[in-house]
Amino acid sequence: MTTRRAFASILALGGVAAATSLSGMRPARAQEAGGTIARIKASGKLRTAAIPGAEPFFHKDILGGGWSGACVDMVKDMAAALGVVPDIIEAEWGTSVMDLQTGKIDVMFALSPTPARALQIQFSDIAINNAFTVIAKKGLSVAKWDDLDKPEIRVAFDTGSSHDIFVRRRLPHCTPVAVQSPTDAIMALQAGRADCVVQVVVIAAVMHARNPAVGDLVLPQPVVHQPTCIGVPVSPDPRFLTFVNNWLLYNRSEGIVQDWMFKALRAGNVDPASLPPGLEF
Numbered sequence: 010m011t012t013r014r015a016f017a018s019i020l021a022l023g024g025v026a027a028a029t030s031l032s033g034m035r036p037a038r039a040q041e042a043g044g045t046i047a048r049i050k051a052s053g054k055l056r057t058a059a060i061p062g063a064e065p066f067f068h069k070d071i072l073g074g075g076w077s078g079a080c081v082d083m084v085k086d087m088a089a090a091l092g093v094v095p096d097i098i099e100a101e102w103g104t105s106v107m108d109l110q111t112g113k114i115d116v117m118f119a120l121s122p123t124p125a126r127a128l129q130i131q132f133s134d135i136a137i138n139n140a141f142t143v144i145a146k147k148g149l150s151v152a153k154w155d156d157l158d159k160p161e162i163r164v165a166f167d168t169g170s171s172h173d174i175f176v177r178r179r180l181p182h183c184t185p186v187a188v189q190s191p192t193d194a195i196m197a198l199q200a201g202r203a204d205c206v207v208q209v210v211v212i213a214a215v216m217h218a219r220n221p222a223v224g225d226l227v228l229p230q231p232v233v234h235q236p237t238c239i240g241v242p243v244s245p246d247p248r249f250l251t252f253v254n255n256w257l258l259y260n261r262s263e264g265i266v267q268d269w270m271f272k273a274l275r276a277g278n279v280d281p282a283s284l285p286p287g288l289e290f
Contacts, residue, residue: 011137012056015264021195029155031212035048043272044244044246045115045241045242045244045246045248045249046091046246046248046249046251046252048090049091049093049115049249050091050093052093053093053094054088054093054094054095054096055084055087055088055091055093055094055095055096055115055116056096056097056098056114056115056116057080057084057096057097057098057114057115057116057117057118058097058098058099058104058105058108058113058114058117059076059078059080059081059097059098059100060099060100060101060102060105060119060190061099061190061191061192062190062191062193063078063102063119063190063191063212064078064212064215064216064273064276064277065078065079065202065211065212065215065266065270065273065274065276065277066078066079066080066118066119066150066207066211066273067080067081067083067119067281068098068239068273068276068277076097076228077273077275077276078142078273079119079269079270079272079273080118080119080225080272081095081097082230082269082272083118083260083269084097084101084116084118085115086256086260086265087253087256090220090256091252092108093237093267097145098114100114100115101169101189102120102167102169102170102171102173102189103168103169103170103173104169105117105120105240106120106126106129106130106240108168109129109240109241110129110130110242110243110244112126112242115241115242115249116201116239116240116241116253117239117240117241118136118139119136119237120237120238120239120240120258121134121139121171121174121235121236121237121238122236122238123171123174126240129243130240130241130242130243131240131241131242131243131244131250132238132239132240132241133238133239133240133253133254133257134238134257134258135236135237135238135289136237136238136239136257136266137211137236137237137266137270137288137289137290138237138288139209139210139211139235139236139237139288140209140210140228140233140234140235140239140285140288141172141175141207141208141209141210141229141233142207142208142209142213142214142226142227142228142229142230142285143157143206143207143213143226143227143229144195144198144205144206144208144213144216144217144223144225145204145205145206145224145225146198146203146204146205146223146224146228147225149162149204149205149224149225151225151229152227152229152230153225153229153230153231154180154229154230154231154233155173155179156229157180157183157205157207157229158179158180158181158182158183159182159183160182160183160184160202161184161230162180162184162205163171163183163184163185163186163202163203163204163205164176164180164183164184164185164186164199164201164203164204164205164206164207165186165187165188165193165194165195165197165203165205165206165207166185166186166187166188166194166206166208167187167188167191167193167194168188168189169189170191171209172191172194172207172208172209173187175207175233175235186202186203191208191212191216192204192216194208195216195219195220195223198223198224199220199223201245205224206223206224209235209237209282210228210285210288211270211274211288212277213226214226214274214277214279214283214284215253215274215277215278215279218277218278219277219278228285238252239257241253250285261290266290267290270290271290273277
């Protein structure tokens with residue numbers, strides 16, 4: 010039979026245990042309550058990744074090691090809005106989703122949404138309404154996408170990218186030539202290991218401007234648009250994605266995203282007026 014004194018002792022011990030349990034939970038709850046924005050501000054850095062050879066989005070200075078490009082201007086502006094500094098690491102399109110999932114980076118620019126990716130990370134509203142194009146070797150007639158969907162046509166693309174996803178879905182009968190970067194895809198075309206390269210128009214325009222003799226820049230029919238967004242990690246705290254969307258809305262409506270893109274295109278010797286109609290920055 011439990012005495013009143015024993016019952017009081019049990020209550021006291023239970024209170025201590027509960028207090029200990031609650032105190033142990035407080036830091037985790039406080040961290041959760043603070044959310045992504047609070048963590049970024051506390052770290053003093055907004056972490057993102059850049060892709061070598063993916064101009065005009067990213068450009069790496071081989072000698073100095075620094076980064077420039079439209080998306081670098083974007084991360085600098087977003088970091089300033091958060092009161093922190095940008096922290097840029099080098100990555101690949103194929104690893105950027107995992108980098109977001111594992112907390113290696115906070116945000117990824119110029120990332121195209123797919124249903125599979127949307128199960129792993131969150132996407133912002135559309136930043137750029139891009140379009141898929143082809144750089145075809147001289148003499149290869151390309152009027153429509155079906156012209157490339159043949160086993161004898163070797164199509165180069167950078168693995169893990171939206172180019173990769175598009176080619177495997179839209180051109181299932183071609184001979185795929187998967188390489189590491191957009192620059193490697195052009196090199197495959199130059200070396201005769203590919204008959205054409207599939208890239209979104211802003212990347213293809215820069216690649217073609219570097220060496221127009223490599224082939225013809227073509228916009229096959231029907232035009233296939235490719236939305237480009239900003240990726241962020243999945244989080245129970247919606248405020249960071251809300252901030253990213255509001256940052257994007259402001260900079261698009263003010264024409265600032267377009268200014269960043271045009272600046273980067275001109276740096277790659279591309280006249281923005283030469284781009285096909287239908288692009289939206």
